[in-house]
Amino acid sequence: MKTESSGNLGMSAEALEKVASMFRVLGEWVRLSLLQELMSGEKTVGELVEASGQGQASVSKHLKLMYDAGLLSRRKEGVKVFYRLKDDMVFSLCQLVCGKLATDQKTREEIDFSI
Template sequence: MKTAKPVPQEVVQQVADYFSVLGEPMRLRILNLLRDGEKCVQDLVEVTDTSQANVSKHLKVMLQAGILTRRSKGTLAYYSVEDDLIFDLCNLVCDRLASRIEEQAKSFRAFSLTSKR
């Protein structure tokens, strides 16, 4: 049997940091809005119904993590997804959660059909 080599701490930390970026609901909302393409900050502020400071804070975190890219045009800043693989990762998680919920629903249905009143 082959034993796994220890992973260097800095690698583990970088992976954990990347996942922590996705652990914030507002960032997931913003990513979903950027799924269709580039958007300016003001568009994201309007759709998320939150402050520009809040949206900008989350965009900065995702930009620093390499998830987003930014371009300026005049006074406006436009953001887009740098790596579409982020959507594959989100889809995997959503599919797994949906499967679990479906299994739970089957258990509830089975219980409700077998119990007598």
């Protein structure tokens, strides 16, 4: 796709904004921790609150943002709401980033970036 401002190949400003929006969704550690919890499968909001140590309102806000971004799917069963990953793409991206951070950190060994 050509950019509007130049004849070079690349994404349009609109496409770049959509990519940036997805990175903003993924750019919060609480959301990443919730995604990490969902790696093992579907969980209720209550289970995610307990696992994350965050408040229910905070967890619900983050889950809604990720749901609206298309990262999660959800279903209701009675009064419980279950969330699960809609697409494993997020883990491929996280593995790329964590691999880069691990390589950069290799000599320091301060933080474990393995998933």
